[in-house]
Amino acid sequence: MSDRALLVLIGAPGAGKTRTGKRLSKLLGAPLIDTDSTVVSGHGPIAKIFEEHGEPHFRALERAAVAAALREPAIVTLGGGAVLDAETQADLEGLPVVQLTVRPDAVEKRIANGKRPLVSSGIDAWAALVASRQPIYDRLSQLTIDTSDVPLDSVAVRIADWLETRRHD
Ligand SMILES: Nc1ncnc2c1ncn2[C@@H]1O[C@H](COP(=O)(O)OP(=O)(O)O)[C@@H](O)[C@H]1O
Ligand SMILES: O=C(O)C1=C[C@@H](OP(=O)(O)O)[C@@H](O)[C@H](O)C1
């Protein structure tokens, strides 16, 4: 049997997927693949890709990174929009998928660095984007954790505990 991801984190931009994935990787001693980091390593900053080549080009690069990552025995953290891809949705079937969520009041500061082109105009754009995707995040995930008031370490521990329980089911 080919390798598959150990855990996948999905959810809204700024919910904490990348940072939580890093903590979990340390906690579990497992490798981490952040698909945005893969794209950035190969093609430069995301905002620049959007500016110079447009969103469809970014999505194609992202899909390639996601397809490769999901075939590795690693913790995989996706960009917030990666789950819009139908092939990615199919690839996630049967994998442990955790959704991170965050309230608008808590995310505002987190996304203020201008690195996320789709939400750089502010919290209303973020809220509209997340509302449109919420049914997909809900359908694909088996566990949801709101990170608004929970420290990173605690989010990581909760996910590690859940994974452990799942192993014994
Ligand atoms: N549980 C948390 N509590 C407080 N701040 C957090 C938490 N998780 C993430 N952050 C902060 O939010 C920002 C975005 O985190 P990141 O992991 O990049 O989110 P995502 O990958 O979901 O877009 C970072 O500055 C990070 O430090
Ligand atoms: O929600 C989105 O469409 C995006 C989220 C970002 O990742 P994070 O969710 O890790 O911020 C990044 O992939 C890109 O800016 C597009």
Ligand SMILES: [Mg+2]
């Ligand atoms: Mg991220």
